[in-house]
Amino acid sequence: MTETVIFDPLVPWAIVAVLAALSLVVVALSAWRGGAGWWLRGLAAVALIAALSGPSLQREDREGLSDIVIAVIDESASQRIAGRAEQSAEALDRLEAEVAALGNTELRVVRMGDGAEDAGSLLMTALAEAMAEEPAGRIAGAVLISDGRLHDIDRAPDLPAPLHLLLTGQAEDWDRRLEITSxxxxxxLGEETQIRLKVELQGAVPEGQGGEVPLEISVDGGPARSFTVPANEELELxxxxxxxxxxxxxxxxxAPETELTDRNNSAVVTINGVRDRLRVLLVSGEPHPGERTWRNLLKSDASVDLVHFTILRPPEKQDGVPVSELSLIAFPTRELFLDKVDEFDLIIFDRYQRRGILPSLYLENVRNYVEAGGALLIAAGPDFASAASLYRSPLGDILxxxxxxxxxxxxxxxxxxxIGRRHPVTEGLSGAGPAEGEADWGRWLRQIELVATGGQVAMTGAEGGPLLVLDRVGEGRVALLGSDQAWLWSRGFEGGGPQLELLRRLAHWTMKEPELEEEALTATAQGQEMTITRRTLSGAAGDVTLEAPDGTVSLVPLEEVSPGRFQATVTGPEIGLYRLTEGDEETVIALGPSAPREFERTVAxxxxxxxxIESTGGGIRRIEDGLPELRAVREGRPAAGRGWIGITPRQAFVTADITAHPLVPAWVFLLLSALLAVGAWLREGRR
Incomplete structure (x- = not known):
């Protein structure tokens, strides 16, 4: 219980002040004139003004409140390395015991994880939110248990009590960080591009680990190439x-054994490779309606450089025209088929037959070009079934x-x-119809009867015979279309069909475009969710082995979403680089940055x-040096010393009841004033 004197005037304070001023003037005038009772008049005026001011005695019944200490526990990703989680748990146990020993003090524990969307450690945000839930008058201090690596220091709240940091980690910690700067x-494709990177050393780097460091580079999860690069220097690779x-x-x-973590030792860059110019050689045996289809397809792409070789007049035609007038410009067959054949991305033979224009040596060179990684597409017409067929040339070895x-x-x-429903060249062609039904396409009118000797038959035609056969030869690819009637689709015959899409896919598959690979494992990411796609020509796909950034391995089952295509959607538990493997296929994908913001600086x-901390009088103490004691200190005094940290007791309370009683009844003041006034009159009259 506390007692205080309060005033509750019977009239406004302004009137009291005016009366006090008038009384002072009257008393002063009486004293100046030598009145013997001036001092009695002054006392009477004081008693009257005291009565008007209404003095009272107020009694409060107060209940004391406990002080509050806020502890923010950093549980972000960087706190889960090198035993820091154990240090944090030990520090929290000690802090709880110290707070309990103080008495009349409560501990509020707030746990903070990783920020959303790679925001890092939002330590100050967590502290501000915890303070907002407590009365400011009860907060006696705050303790942060963290490695000190935060990303919101600009949001530090105005703390009315000491702030302390119990620092995890070790003084000898050191780390390497790989950073892609651009x-x-x-x-x-075929041209060098520049990537700028830097290997940064942090902390107490041991002798022998500075200077030059090893660097491994791999593409699409393939074999890694090793280099040695200088540390702490930006390099252009x-x-x-x-x-x-x-x-x-x-x-x-x-990562050496003594390094703090290898979570920031890797980085992934996704670069889309584009061809500057596609060089295509189109060899047409004779003019026909389908020739324009090929030409329109290739010329419609501005990135294609087309060399078109058409035989308008076969050698067997005898009409007496001099040889010098057979062509305006001599066609450079030797240059194209011997010297520069390797410069083409694709060679197309459209209804071509052997007539002695291209010697067997040239065709043999084309075969070698395919086996070394080139692309060959043959659109066969009646010529392919003749004695002059390309099959009866050196090309027959690869068809x-x-x-x-x-x-x-x-x-x-x-x-x-x-197979065609699963092969990326023909998969999902518009109008292909259901798996058991017929394609909703227009008919063709002619086909060359073929016997498949290898590869995959993607389409069949008349009498169920092979129509489109695809194969890999050495490092290259070959596609054989057993009809010259594809142009009927582009003319809309009986409804037409996806002629341009089919021919485009054929051309791009032979040129090894990645999106048309028969066997592929790919992954795309959106936030922390990845979509895994396995494309295969077989009827089934196994589980995908998923290796997380922390090294944990899990199996992801796939479901067939379309013929030859299996998918699964997985939410990654943390930011970083994931490695996916299924059979012989392997790929990598980064969820968020491969080196998260939380691992930009890992040394505590x-x-x-x-x-x-210094602005509040608090201190920073390393947990490895011993856990400090908790003491109560007066406000304004230093709150940290050797082996201890302090909090400021706030002595907060809540008022349960308030009563007020007049010090003296008003009539007593009035009577006293009257007696003093009478006394002053009697004294002056007696004089």
Missing amino acids: APAFAI PLTLPHGGRNVVQFHVP PAAPTSRIIEQAFRPELTE SGETLAPA
């Missing part, structure tokens, strides 16, 4: 992409089907085979928090 999103489409380039710095010399002159509707330090 990388292009696109690069031209030249890189030539091996293929078009998505190239996943992984950089990795091996996936042999002609029987029979030409089927009847209408038929192309259909996808079981209180440098960032020091200004905020």
